[in-house]
Amino acid sequence: MPKATETVLEIDLSALEHNYQYIRSKIKPSTKFLGVVKAFAYGNDSVRVAQKLEDLGIDYFAVAYAKEGEVLRDAGIKSPILVLHPIPSGFDTIIERCLEPSIYSEHILDAFLEAAKKHSQKDYPIHLKFNTGLNRLGFKKAEVARLIDKLTLRKEVKVVSIFSHLAATEDKNEREFTLGQINTFKEIALEVGERLGYEPKHHILNTSGIINYPEAQFDMVRSGIGLYGYGNEAIIDAELRPIATLKTIISQLHILEANESVGYNRAFKVDSRKVTATLPLGHADGIGRPYGNGNGQVFINGKMAPILGNVCMDMIMVDATGIDCKEGDEVIVFGPQTSAEKMASRANTISYELLTGISQRVKRIFLDS
CATH class of the missing domain: 2.40.37.10 (Lyase, Ornithine Decarboxylase; Chain A, domain 1)
Known part of the structure; x- marks a missing residue:
């Protein structure tokens, strides 16, 4: 490696490949892999990281905000991009750049439906976020019926996935809580599928979840910090390479x-x-x-x-x-x-x-x- 002559962040894309392949080895061949590249790919470089992961065959990306997805599209990234925390001011960008919003509240749903209608969209892909205990973003289980009833009356959007976020997958002392979240999500997924009349993709696992709760892979997993070489546990860190x-x-x-x-x-x-x-x-x-x-x-x-x-x-x-x-x-x-x-x-x-x-x-x- 070259010696530094100034302050630099050296990013090893071969280490990124190693981490991707290691995490991929922990999931079934049929399970899709979503790479989280928000926040400049965790402080690295979202474009170069996404380009490398796309070359490796990753299925999906996730960013926090519409602007981050826009940067990736401008760089030629073609893979589907989930926007985890969309806000109404970014909805035009989302639709114009073929990004896929997480819909996490009735307010956001109503606003996105109007944006989709304005852009003459039909079956635009959306992802429904459910709150199973992290208490950050998402619909509650009790809201499923009203939510799906509203969606079935509209043609502008189509649910391509439902997901939730686990709070403590790296903490063995919180295993009971985590299993409770997973079970709640299963119940939500069953009701959503029955009410929609079709099965969107389901995903709930983060990096630590992929390792500690492999039975909850569902259709897709999400990895952020693991791609960059950290696993929140010494046993996982030993298998990964900081990029x-x-x-x-x-x-x-x-x-x-x-x-x-x-x-x-x-x-x-x-x-x-x-x-x-x-x-x-x-x-x-x-x-x-x-x-x-x-x-x-x-x-x-x-x-x-x-x-x-x-x-x-x-x-x-x-x-x-x-x-x-x-x-x-x-x-x-x-x-x-x-x-x-x-x-x-x-x-x-x-x-x-x-x-x-x-x-x-x-x-x-x-x-x-």
Whole structure:
């Protein structure tokens, strides 16, 4: 791999392929695979990731908002794209770009029916989202009859899938709750099919669910974080390969003596002679202030270097004492050998937040075998 000469996010598309094939191996050949590429493909690059996954034969994509789907269509992505959290201001874009909305409330249903009518649509594909316990978005089971009665009177749309979202598939202590969600979803699916008179696709599993609840594959599964190399469990992480490596360089080295301080608010004070390295990376790049004061660390020539003091907007300072290094040397923030999950946990957060927070000003570099 090339040495960094600036702050870059290196994205290994062969690792993405490995993760896709590993997850695909856990599902039946007949089960469809939906890849979640929202939030710039979890902070990577949604276009390049989607292009690679489409080449690998993925069946579906999901994004959060219409604009994200529009970007993929503009890049030539042809696969079906589910918009997980559509809002009425994006309905024209959804229809014009052949995106497929999640319908999660009566308000959204009514608004989309009017948009579909305005665009003279017939049997436009929609997905019905049901709330089985996450309590975020979705219809309740008690609303099925009224919902389907309304849909059967309209010709503008057709239900192509029903789905729900599990709350705690990675937590073995919540197995009873998860099984309850799955059973509720089965009951909803049965009633929807009977009332519609046909069977749309059913899907409920996320990455951890694919591993821990294989009996609930239904017609399709959804994977987001797993594609990017993280499985929320050590046993799954061991089988996956993080696709992103955040690299930077040493801008300057300083020798500080006892009683000197580092950075804003003098948050770190030196008690003995130290060597510090200043790096061109800060909270504007996605390394937030919670990583300061020793909660975060980087690796210089294989040696751990804790972050000293407060994270600045464009810079962090790290302890390079005892490390053989010089200005211009490469620094690894996270990657396959230095997990983003471990770094995030030290700042009391999760890999999702760290990965998706990497600023778009950080240059992306792509590797592929």
